[in-house]
Amino acid sequence: MNTLASGWGLFAIILVCVATVAVGALGLRMSRTTSDFYVAGRVVTAGWNASAIGGEYLSAASFLGVAGIIYSLGTHMLWLPVGYTLGYLILLVLVAAPLRRSGAYTIPDFAEARLSSRRVRRIASVLVVGIGWLYLLPQFQGAGLALQTVTGASPAVGSLIVAVVVLVSVAAGGMRSITLVQAMQYWLKLAAISIPCFVLAWLWFRGGQPLPSLTDPGGPFAGALPAYPMREHPLYATYSTLLALCFGTMGLPHVLVRFYTNPDGRAARRTTVIVIALLGAFYLFPPVLGMLGRVYLPSLPAGTRADSVVLLLPSAVTPGTLGDLLSAILAGGAFAAFLSTASGLTVSVAGVIDQDLLSGAMNRRLGGDLPRTHSFRLASLVAILVPYAASWLAPGATLADTVGMAFAIAASTLGPLLILGVWWRRLSVTGAAAGLIVGGTLAMGATVATLFGVGRGTGGWLPVLLAQPAAWSMPIAFTTAVLVSLATPRSVPVNAARAMVRLHAPEEVTARVRPPAG
Amino acid sequence: MGPAPKRVRVVSPRRDARRRKEKRPDAVEFTEQTGLGEIYLTALLRAQLRLSLAILVAVGGILVGLPALFLLVPGAAAATLGPVPVIWLVAGVAVYPIVLLAARLHVRMAERIERDFTDLMAGR
Numbered sequence: 001m002n003t004l005a006s007g008w009g010l011f012a013i014i015l016v017c018v019a020t021v022a023v024g025a026l027g028l029r030m031s032r033t034t035s036d037f038y039v040a041g042r043v044v045t046a047g048w049n050a051s052a053i054g055g056e057y058l059s060a061a062s063f064l065g066v067a068g069i070i071y072s073l074g075t076h077m078l079w080l081p082v083g084y085t086l087g088y089l090i091l092l093v094l095v096a097a098p099l100r101r102s103g104a105y106t107i108p109d110f111a112e113a114r115l116s117s118r119r120v121r122r123i124a125s126v127l128v129v130g131i132g133w134l135y136l137l138p139q140f141q142g143a144g145l146a147l148q149t150v151t152g153a154s155p156a157v158g159s160l161i162v163a164v165v166v167l168v169s170v171a172a173g174g175m176r177s178i179t180l181v182q183a184m185q186y187w188l189k190l191a192a193i194s195i196p197c198f199v200l201a202w203l204w205f206r207g208g209q210p211l212p213s214l215t216d217p218g219g220p221f222a223g224a225l226p227a228y229p230m231r232e233h234p235l236y237a238t239y240s241t242l243l244a245l246c247f248g249t250m251g252l253p254h255v256l257v258r259f260y261t262n263p264d265g266r267a268a269r270r271t272t273v274i275v276i277a278l279l280g281a282f283y284l285f286p287p288v289l290g291m292l293g294r295v296y297l298p299s300l301p302a303g304t305r306a307d308s309v310v311l312l313l314p315s316a317v318t319p320g321t322l323g324d325l326l327s328a329i330l331a332g333g334a335f336a337a338f339l340s341t342a343s344g345l346t347v348s349v350a351g352v353i354d355q356d357l358l359s360g361a362m363n364r365r366l367g368g369d370l371p372r373t374h375s376f377r378l379a380s381l382v383a384i385l386v387p388y389a390a391s392w393l394a395p396g397a398t399l400a401d402t403v404g405m406a407f408a409i410a411a412s413t414l415g416p417l418l419i420l421g422v423w424w425r426r427l428s429v430t431g432a433a434a435g436l437i438v439g440g441t442l443a444m445g446a447t448v449a450t451l452f453g454v455g456r457g458t459g460g461w462l463p464v465l466l467a468q469p470a471a472w473s474m475p476i477a478f479t480t481a482v483l484v485s486l487a488t489p490r491s492v493p494v495n496a497a498r499a500m501v502r503l504h505a506p507e508e509v510t511a512r513v514r515p516p517a518g
Numbered sequence: 519m520g521p522a523p524k525r526v527r528v529v530s531p532r533r534d535a536r537r538r539k540e541k542r543p544d545a546v547e548f549t550e551q552t553g554l555g556e557i558y559l560t561a562l563l564r565a566q567l568r569l570s571l572a573i574l575v576a577v578g579g580i581l582v583g584l585p586a587l588f589l590l591v592p593g594a595a596a597a598t599l600g601p602v603p604v605i606w607l608v609a610g611v612a613v614y615p616i617v618l619l620a621a622r623l624h625v626r627m628a629e630r631i632e633r634d635f636t637d638l639m640a641g642r
Contacts, residue, residue: 079584085614086581093573093624094570222595242585246581266632272621281614506636
C-alpha cells in the first residue's frame with residue numbers, strides 16, 4: 001500500500017482515538033454527581049441510551065469479523081449477524097424489565113440481590129472476569145490487524161494503541177459511563193460502514209454487476225472459498241453458535257450495566273426494541289462487503305486473515321484516491337469499534353476485579369489505607385494487561401470465533417443464572433452455584449481445549465463439539481441448576497417471594513398500592 | 519438552576535445501589551402476607567412467561583428453519599434474483615424487520631399484562 005493511502009488511514013485512526021478521549025474528557029467535566037456518572041442524571045432518552053448500547057456492543061467481530069466470515073465461508077454464515085441481533089430479542093422477552101427492576105448494576109449484584117449469597121456472587125464475579133477477558137482478546141487482535149492492513153505496522157502496535165487509549169480513558173475516570181460517548185460511537189460506526197458500502201455497491205452495479213469467479217455448485221456466494229475449508233458438521237455448528245449468541249448476550253459483562261441507565265422496567269423494554277432496530281440497521285452492511293469481497297478479491301495475499309477483507313476491498317474495487325479514502329473511513333470505524341467495546345468491557349471487568357477480588361485482599365494486607373481510586377486503577381491495569389498479553393499468545397482463531405467462545409461461556413453460566421433467577425422461585429443457592437460451576441467448567445474447558453487445538457484435523461465430531469460447546473454445555477448447566485435446586489429446598493433463599501415481586505410487579509403498583517387494612 | 523452540585527468522585531460500580539433504591543414495601547407486604555397477593559403474583563408471572571415463550575417459539579422457528587433451508591435444501595443457497603442471491607434477501611435483510619416486529623409485539627403485550635395487573639391491584 002502506498003504512503004498516501006497509509007497516511008489517510010493513519011489520520012482516520014488517530015482522529016477516532018483523539019475524538020474518543022476528547023469527548024470522554026468533556027463529558028467527564030460535565031458530569032458532577034454520582035448520579036450523572038452512573039445514569040447520566042436520568043435525562044438520557046431511550047434513543048440515546050439505545051445508541052449507547054449499540055455503540056458498545058458492535059465490536060471487532062461485528063465490524064470486521066462478520067464480513068470476513070461471510071467472505072471466506074459464504075452466505076451460509078448470514079445467520080451469524082442475525083444471531084448477534086436475536087440475542088437482544090431473547091434478552092428483551094426473558095430478562096430486560098425484571099433485571100432493571102432488580103436494581104442490580106452488575107450480574108454479581110443481581111446474584112446477590114436475588115439469592116442473598118456472597119458465595120454465588122463470588123462465582124459470578126470470576127465468570128464475569130473470564131468472559132470479559134476472552135471478549136477483550138479479539139478487540140486487541142482486531143486493532144493490530146486493522147493498523148497492519150492500513151499502515152503495514154506490526155500487529156503489536158495497533159493492539160498497544162487500543163490498550164493505552166482504553167487504559168487512559170478508563171483509569172482517568174470513566175469514558176464508558178458517559179452515555180453520549182458510546183452513543184456517538186454507534187453513529188460513527190454506522191456511517192463508517194454504510195457510506196463505503198453504498199459507494200462500493202454502486203460501483204459494482206455500474207460496473208455491470210460482475211459475479212465471483214468461484215464455480216461452486218451451490219452458487220457463487222454460497223460455498224467456502226478454496227483457501228478456507230468448509231467446517232465439519234455445519235448444521236450442528238450453526239445451531240450451537242446460534243444458541244450461544246441468543247442466550248449469551250444477556251450474560252456479557254458490559255450489557256446489563258447499560259440497562260441501569262433506564263429509569264424503570266418499561267423503559268428498559270422500550271430501549272431494547274430500539275437497540276434491535278439499530279443493530280439490524282448496522283448488520284445490513286457487513287454481509288454486503290463480504291459478498292463484494294468475493295467479486296473483487298477472489299483470493300487474499302498469503303498470510304492475510306479473512307478478517308481484513310473489509311479494509312482491503314475499497315482499493316480492489318477502485319484503486320486510487322477514492323479507494324484509499326474509503327479504506328481510511330472503514331479503518332477509523334473499526335477502531336471506534338475496538339475502543340468502545342474494549343472500554344465498556346474493561347470498566348465492567350475492572351469494577352468486578354476491584355470490588356470482589358482485589359479490595360478485600362488489599363485491605364487485609366494494607367489495613368484499608370489504599371484510596372479507592374488507586375485500587376480501581378490497579379484493577380483496570382490488570383483487566384487490560386491479561387487479555388493484551390493473551391492476544392500475543394493465541395493468534396490462531398478468527399475474530400468471530402473467539403467472540404463466539406465468550407458467548408458460549410456466558411450462555412452456559414450467567415445466562416441460565418439470570419433466566420432461572422428471574423422466572424423460577426425455587427432456585428436455591430446451592431443449585432445456582434452448582435449450575436454456574438458445572439456450566440463454567442464445561443464451556444471453559446472446551447474453549448481451552450479448542451485454543452490448544454485438541455482433536456484438530458481429525459475430522460471427527462470432537463473438535464466441532466469443543467469449538468461450539470453451547471448446544472450441550474448450556475442444557476447441562478440448566479439441568480444441573482434445576483435438579484440440585486429441587487434436591488436442596490432448604491437453601492432456597494427465604495426472601496425469594498419478595499424478590500420475585502420486586503422483579504415482576506410494575507413500578508406503579510409497588511409505589512401506589514396501600515397494604516390491606518386490618 | 520441552583521448552584522452546580524459539588525463534584526464527587528466515583529471509583530467503582532456501586533454494589534449497594536440495590537439498597538439505596540426507594541422502598542416499595544406495600545406491594546411486597548401485600549404479596550407476602552396474603553394468599554390473594556400470592557395468587558395475583560403467580561398469575562402475573564404465568565401470563566408474562568406464556569407471552570415470552572410464545573415469542574421464543576415463533577422466533578425459534580426462524581432460527582431452526584433458516585440454517586436448515588440454506589444448508590440442506592439443494593439449490594436454495596444458489597437461487598438468485600437477477601445478480602442478487604435470494605438467501606441474502608431473506609437472511610441478510612428481511613429477517614431484521616421481522617425480529618423488530620416480534621420485539622414490538624412483545625413490549626405491547628407485556629405492557630398490557632402489567633396494566634391489567636395494576637388495575638387489579640388498584641381495584642382491590
